Amino acid sequence: MEVGLKRRSAVGKNVRKVDGLSLATGRPKFALDIDIPGALVGKILRSPHAHARILSIDASKAEALPGVACVLHCGNVKRIPFTTAGQGWPEPSPYDTVLFDSKVRYVGDQVAAVAAETEEIAEEALKLIKVEYEVLPAVLSVEEALAEGAPVIHDEEDSQGIYDAAHNIAAAVDIPVGDIERGFAESDVTVEEICEIPYSQHTPIEPHCVIAYFDEDGRLVLRTSTQVPFHVRRIVARALELPMERIRVIKPRVGGGFGSKQEVILEPVAAALALRTGRPVRMALDRSEVFISSRTRHPMRVRVKLGAKKDGTLHAIEMEATSNTGAYGTHALTVLSNVGSKTLPLYNKAPHLWFHGKAVYTNLPVAGAYRGYGATQGYFALEVAMDELAGRLGMDPVELRLKNHIRAGETSPIFEKIGEGREGVPMVVRSCALSQCLRVGAERIGWDEKRKSPRREGPWAYGVGMAVSMQGSGITGVDMGAATIMMNEDGSFRLLVGATDIGTGSDTILAQIAAEVLGVPVERISVYSSDTDFTPFDVGAYASSTTYVSGNAVLRAAQEVRRKALEVAAGMLGEPAEHLELADGKVISPRTGKSVTLSEVGHRATYVADQKHIIASASFVPAESPPPFAAFFCEVAVDTETGIVRVERFVATADCGVPIHPKLAEGQLEGAIVQGIGHALTEELLFSNRGRCLNANLFDYKIPSSLDVPDVEVVLVDSEEPTGPLGAKSIAEVGINGPLPAISNAIYHAVGVRLTRAPFTPERVLSALRQGRRLG
Amino acid sequence: MKIYLELNGKQRYEEVAPGESLLSLLRRLGMKSVKQGCATGDCGACTVLLDGRAVRACTVFAPQVRGRRVTTLEGLGDVDDPHPLQEAFVEAGAVQCGFCTPGMIMVAYELLSRNDNPTPEEVREAISGNLCRCTGYVKIVDAILLAAKWKREGKWR
Ligand code: FES
Ligand code: FES
Numbered sequence: 010m011e012v013g014l015k016r017r018s019a020v021g022k023n024v025r026k027v028d029g030l031s032l033a034t035g036r037p038k039f040a041l042d043i044d045i046p047g048a049l050v051g052k053i054l055r056s057p058h059a060h061a062r063i064l065s066i067d068a069s070k071a072e073a074l075p076g077v078a079c080v081l082h083c084g085n086v087k088r089i090p091f092t093t094a095g096q097g098w099p100e101p102s103p104y105d106t107v108l109f110d111s112k113v114r115y116v117g118d119q120v121a122a123v124a125a126e127t128e129e130i131a132e133e134a135l136k137l138i139k140v141e142y143e144v145l146p147a148v149l150s151v152e153e154a155l156a157e158g159a160p161v162i163h164d165e166e167d168s169q170g171i172y173d174a175a176h177n178i179a180a181a182v183d184i185p186v187g188d189i190e191r192g193f194a195e196s197d198v199t200v201e202e203i204c205e206i207p208y209s210q211h212t213p214i215e216p217h218c219v220i221a222y223f224d225e226d227g228r229l230v231l232r233t234s235t236q237v238p239f240h241v242r243r244i245v246a247r248a249l250e251l252p253m254e255r256i257r258v259i260k261p262r263v264g265g266g267f268g269s270k271q272e273v274i275l276e277p278v279a280a281a282l283a284l285r286t287g288r289p290v291r292m293a294l295d296r297s298e299v300f301i302s303s304r305t306r307h308p309m310r311v312r313v314k315l316g317a318k319k320d321g322t323l324h325a326i327e328m329e330a331t332s333n334t335g336a337y338g339t340h341a342l343t344v345l346s347n348v349g350s351k352t353l354p355l356y357n358k359a360p361h362l363w364f365h366g367k368a369v370y371t372n373l374p375v376a377g378a379y380r381g382y383g384a385t386q387g388y389f390a391l392e393v394a395m396d397e398l399a400g401r402l403g404m405d406p407v408e409l410r411l412k413n414h415i416r417a418g419e420t421s422p423i424f425e426k427i428g429e430g431r432e433g434v435p436m437v438v439r440s441c442a443l444s445q446c447l448r449v450g451a452e453r454i455g456w457d458e459k460r461k462s463p464r465r466e467g468p469w470a471y472g473v474g475m476a477v478s479m480q481g482s483g484i485t486g487v488d489m490g491a492a493t494i495m496m497n498e499d500g501s502f503r504l505l506v507g508a509t510d511i512g513t514g515s516d517t518i519l520a521q522i523a524a525e526v527l528g529v530p531v532e533r534i535s536v537y538s539s540d541t542d543f544t545p546f547d548v549g550a551y552a553s554s555t556t557y558v559s560g561n562a563v564l565r566a567a568q569e570v571r572r573k574a575l576e577v578a579a580g581m582l583g584e585p586a587e588h589l590e591l592a593d594g595k596v597i598s599p600r601t602g603k604s605v606t607l608s609e610v611g612h613r614a615t616y617v618a619d620q621k622h623i624i625a626s627a628s629f630v631p632a633e634s635p636p637p638f639a640a641f642f643c644e645v646a647v648d649t650e651t652g653i654v655r656v657e658r659f660v661a662t663a664d665c666g667v668p669i670h671p672k673l674a675e676g677q678l679e680g681a682i683v684q685g686i687g688h689a690l691t692e693e694l695l696f697s698n699r700g701r702c703l704n705a706n707l708f709d710y711k712i713p714s715s716l717d718v719p720d721v722e723v724v725l726v727d728s729e730e731p732t733g734p735l736g737a738k739s740i741a742e743v744g745i746n747g748p749l750p751a752i753s754n755a756i757y758h759a760v761g762v763r764l765t766r767a768p769f770t771p772e773r774v775l776s777a778l779r780q781g782r783r784l785g
Numbered sequence: 786m787k788i789y790l791e792l793n794g795k796q797r798y799e800e801v802a803p804g805e806s807l808l809s810l811l812r813r814l815g816m817k818s819v820k821q822g823c824a825t826g827d828c829g830a831c832t833v834l835l836d837g838r839a840v841r842a843c844t845v846f847a848p849q850v851r852g853r854r855v856t857t858l859e860g861l862g863d864v865d866d867p868h869p870l871q872e873a874f875v876e877a878g879a880v881q882c883g884f885c886t887p888g889m890i891m892v893a894y895e896l897l898s899r900n901d902n903p904t905p906e907e908v909r910e911a912i913s914g915n916l917c918r919c920t921g922y923v924k925i926v927d928a929i930l931l932a933a934k935w936k937r938e939g940k941w942r
Contacts, residue, residue: 029875032883033890034867035818035858042817214822214830214918215884264820264884265918296823512882512919672878676920680881683921707827707916715909715922 018592019524020735023672024531027517028262028510038262039215040234041293045222049078051282051292052131054121054138055302056113059147059372059700060160063111063120063140071123071137076130078286080138082121083109086281090167091248094339094377095237095271097487097548101430103170103179103338105163108248108277113142114162114336115372116701117301124282124290147372148177149700151310151333154369162336162370171338172368179338180368182346186422192325192361196316199325200397203312204390205766206749208305208333208694209687211379212712215264216299221279222289224257229280232259236270236511237549238539244273245280256280260539263511267684268378270511271551272304272339300694300705304377307344307368308333311390316361321404321412323359328352328387330366335375341368342430344376347383350433352391354421354636355479356413362423372700378551380681381745384480385688392476392750393765396757405460406754407451410443410477410640417441417728434485436633440738442664442728443477443638449724450475450662454642463759468650471657472759475642478746481634482730482739483554489630490559491545492566494523496574496623498615500594500607501533507547508559509539513741514673515555519563521669522734526567527574528591529607545626553637553739556669560734562629569625574607577614577623581605635730637738639663639678641747645755649778652771654756656686661744662724667736671725678723678744685748687713690768788851792816793860801847807833808842810850811857818858818887822916829915832888833857839895841914858887861894869941870894870932877928881919888915893929901936903929 028038037043068080086109094102113120121138125131148154148162154177163174172178193199219233229251235241238258246253263270275292282290294303309332316325330348334341349364379385399406415421417440425435451457454473464471493505504523510516520534527534538544547559575586578596582589582603590597597604614623644658661678668674691711695703704710711717729736753764762777787800792814801810808831811819822830824843831842834856862868870890873879880886889912896903896911903911908929909922917925935941 023878025875026878026880028883029880030864030867030871032880033871033874033886034861034863035816035887036864037817039817039820039884212916212918213882213884214828214916215820215882216822263882264822265882267918293821296825296827512884514881672924676878676881676924679921679923680919681921684918706825707823708825712916712918714913714916715926716913718921720905720926721921721923 017525018528019521019531020669021667023670024517024521026514027520027536032262039264040218040220040232040261041291045220045289048220048289048291049124049126049286050128050131051122051124051279051290052135053119053278054135056116056118056120058113058142058144059116059149060145061113061142062145063113064143065141066121067139068121071134074130074134074137076126077134078124078288079282080121080123080134081109081281081285083111089248089250090169091244092339093272093274095240095273095549098243101342102340103168105168105171106337108281115374117374118336122278122282124286147700149372151331151369151371154371162372177370178367179334179370180342180345182364182366184349184364184426186426187361189325189327189361189363193316196324197319198398198401199314199316200394200401201312201314202390202394202397203310203765204393205310206306206308206386206389207767208308208374209692210300210305210694210710211267211269213265213267213269216294216296217270217275217303218293219275219279220289220291221283228255228257229283230257230259231276231280232261233276234263234270235260236266236509236551238509238541239507239546240549241273241276242541245277248277249280249284257542260509266511266550267380268382268551269304271378274303296707297705300710301374301702305374305694306379307376307386309386311348311386313390313394315394315398317398317402321402321409323356323413325361326353326356326359327363330386332366332368333371333373333376334368335371335373337375338368338370339375340377344383346427346430348387350423350427351384351480352387353423355415355477357415357419357421358413373696380684380742382742384478385746388476388478388746389749393753393763396474396754406475407447407456411447414443414477415441429484429487439635439732440666440728440730441638442726443640446638446640446662446664446726449726450640450642450660453722453724454644454658454660456642459644468648470647470649470759471644472755473642473644474751474754474758475640476747476750476754477640478743479636479638480553480739480743481636482557483631483634484552485631485634488548488552488554488558489628490547490562491626491628492559492562493545493624493626494566494570496570496611498611500611502527504534504536504563505544506538506559506563507544508555509547509550511550513550513555513677514670515559518556518669518673519559522560522563523567525735526564526571529594553742556737557733557739558629558631560737562627564734565627565629566625569627570623573623573625574610577610578605581613633732635732635738637663637665637740637743639743639747641751643751643755645752645759647756647759647774649760652775654690654769654774656719656752658719660722661747662726663740663743664726664728665740666728666730666733666738668725669735669737674725674740675723677740679721681742681744682721682748683713683718685745686718688767689748689752693768786848788848790850790852791854793856803848805847806843807845807847807850810847811842816857816859820884820887829888830885832891832915834891834895837898839892858890869935873932873935874928877924877931879920879924879928885915885917889917889925893932897933897936901933903933905930
């Protein structure tokens, strides 16, 4: 590597987040913060039925309402199957969705869209659309969907890529390694756990929103709150049969995504309304639509069976996942695959593995990408089973993890067997500080002490529990990020990236990487990101890819720009470029002590001699996906009279390689853990027996407030990832996998019952306490 | 109907509809820091000060602010001359996506105007009606405690 890791002028520092002050002063930076004159308001009519055929739609009354510009529905919009999954092409998700279908598949499904002069008129128009439905029997659980003779949810002819539509199976996996039967037969101890995760929702505080308008050349511009601007452009082009060059997608600041905005849901509707009317259109989901009609986490039931030798060495692991993908199969296969692919390699000592499962259609809301992406569901079951195994072996849970976890220099067959909806690639883990994470975390929470003597105060029982997890850094052989860096003549730089900052701070860390290589302070680098007209390609913000994939692209572009700048300086200083150094905005010859400033270099290249723009672009495709690792320790108090669980302390230690910006890395971990605590204690979408969501608002669906969670304590344990940009790996997702199992295990330590169905509500805790041992 | 109000220190005379929310009025007047996260009073993203008290703009009708003083985040400071609270949020790493930030800063402003030495618990209590899905609240609490310290040190204007 060209840049010595020791010097580090920008990396590893808590520089100011590049957009921090403009956000903290309320500059109009979000999608809906600009006013486009003459913009119509778009609204969507949604299905009141879980499963129904649309026999007829009469929009004439709505169209006649003064102020209504147009109404779109299955009767006047061409039917083109696509997927809303914002994944690389070809998407490993079925093309089972059309913009306006003649069949609805869940309460909240899209029936028609209206564009009108005001929101009030649009709402009024929705009420005037007459839809005649033939109500069909609905399938409201995975069991019903898989039952013999169940109603077929996707009976349309034109879908593509569904695993077994006739049996409501969107996707399936079956990955055997070794001989699982033999593995269990040779084991001294076996345990089995089944854990269940319900419907939960990302709840970014900014709802999904978009403005569609036309530029001076009549091209369609989509200013949208998305994680995947380039995929939005491609998918809108497909869904509306538009040439891609007629579309520009701008991603302004985004008010959180967590996977929910890796879906192309609103953009095609807004684009269609704008094209039909020739007018700008603004649209936003309201909060209940965010809950019901954007995307959710895949509800899942995961069964894990472990076999181990007496000394605690894992010998066989079986994992079976049954995933509910809801009405459409977006991300169905890849989330399912990740249940195994992101968990099983962690315990690579076991030679016999079997990972299998199904993703099943139901007439319920659509599941999609959500931070953790299957790993969260997998780790819940795996780490609860590990806790049970430790108990059965009479071993400390920390020791059991230390004995079995993957180490640097080791591999797992799973890396090669499971990839992004297809085979993966073999990979050796090059950096892993999990042992140290375990030791530091145990020390920090006082593990040995608290484990020995669980406290009791009146009705309150206290306990400690732990769990570990890993994730990846991008998708091998699929993801691609690109960057362009250009030097201004004053020695400052412009960094253009497709990478998509959705609040994660990626604009800042990418600027830090460039600044490090270019020997300037971060303030000398201005970043512009995610505009399909002006920045190079990037797959977007998902799969924990940005730091690693986009960061490596920035690193390479910066190295090239540096080389070019040094070449110009070589001419000025009369010395070969190899002998020169770049630091503090100057090129220095250590031999003569002479130097030129980058501004002098820039002026010379721009205006004086051998003129050229010092500029370079680079792309990066990961050949590996180095996992970050984390260990989680928590202390809970369980009120044995009411069943209330309080998380008293939560300690997380993580190895994300070299943290480019420690505070931002900590923030990712803290935020992910609090989301995970929400999953563990309160978050669950509830449905009536007709499939209607009962708590689609922020009052009844409780995400943690500042009073519901402790001050999460995080410690970053550095390692150095040799393939990472300046040693870095990812951090965004790994933290959300820990709270469910760690809290469940802590409850077990406190009161001796295992909570295996999330969330661990007072009713469930009480009922488990009454049954004495477990709640299935 | 037309009403007088004082918005960020300036007298305004504005047309409002009877059923219009203060959130809608303020965004219409260009105060885009006032965010809509739910429109049902549950998230706090639309928090502004009404006569110095933090309120959720989505739960107040525009005509109710007739003759009253409304302060939004824009009224505290801007990029060239930020308020110490705004500085503290950046300094502490409390801004991730930044969508909850305006509302958080407004409740923090109200808290620190009556108590410049709050405990971490008091800070958590004060912001408990403002949801943040990104940060886990740790660095938001840090930021408000930092701003309070600056206030005690006389670093506020
Ligand atoms: S928008 Fe007002 S409280 Fe959520
Ligand atoms: S920073 Fe994103 S919601 Fe708080």
